Amino acid sequence: MAEHIVGAKTYVIVWIVLLCLTALTAGLSTIDLDWHYTWNGNPHQIPFNTVLAVVIAATKATIIALIFMHMKYAERVTQVVGIAALFWLGIMFVLTATDFFTRYFGTFAPQ
């Protein structure tokens, strides 16, 4: 596969999008979006502020990887390495979380 040259215009557009997403995530952090509800008489909350912040960060990371890091135009084997890294990261998060959320929190209730 021949190398793919991305034009300067594309890079500048990506740069503007990244700056806009930074402004968006900074702005959203000042608004309380968390959802509080009661279930079985106990107060619960879904931290939408955090969820949105992570979604925006993941979007920015994806744009950087695809365009700035040329993942969109890379060899298939290189793309597989990138996806494998995310898969391993997922294993680390999910398996660690299952342990804490099913055993630790069952023994010592968080605040």
Next chain:
Amino acid sequence: MHDSESMTETAQASRYLNFQFGDLEQQRESATLGMWIFLATEILFFGALFTAYFIFRAIYPQAFAEASAGMLFWRGTTNTVILICSSLTMALAVLMAQLGRRKLIVLFLLLTVTLGVGFLVNKGFEYHQEWVEHHVPGPGFDYPQSRDPRHAEIFYSLYFIMTGIHTLHVLIGVCVIAALAYFAHRRRYAPQYYTPIENTGLYWHFVDIVWVFLYPMLYLVARKHF
């Protein structure tokens, strides 16, 4: 039979081609693949710290929110913008390397170095203020803004480890990019061979991605309450 033009091309290719590769394209693709394998280990390295952050924040959400309220929002936001701008200049340096525009390669690499140094200086002022305010974990740690300073200290431990290792990556990147600018000035790279610039670009963008996640995790946790 070669005409003189393709003779020149063959001679140029052999100058940049290592013996174990069939052609320059295979050499370039191998280098990119190797760099991504290195970055995969880096993703897991930082990923372990993010896992620790995730677990501790789930256990002590209140203490983490109170601790994050003491972060210097504008220092962090400025550094986010600086790193995004430096990613653009690095991407443009790689583009100029592909096009063989030597002076512009040097220009964009030096711009990237300048922005990287700006990040480090800003981070230095931030660390200094946190030191003065006793927010550095250890015997001198003091955080009266939280009712749970012991667990606020966990937040600050994670903050200093994560940003400390990230800043070390920025420092290494700045040194490598400065060296690339020198070598580019000395005509070491050509459109057929610019692998060091391409791979350093991958490293630099990766460091940017880490900061993209650190920024909301450290600076934006508690702003809605204040």
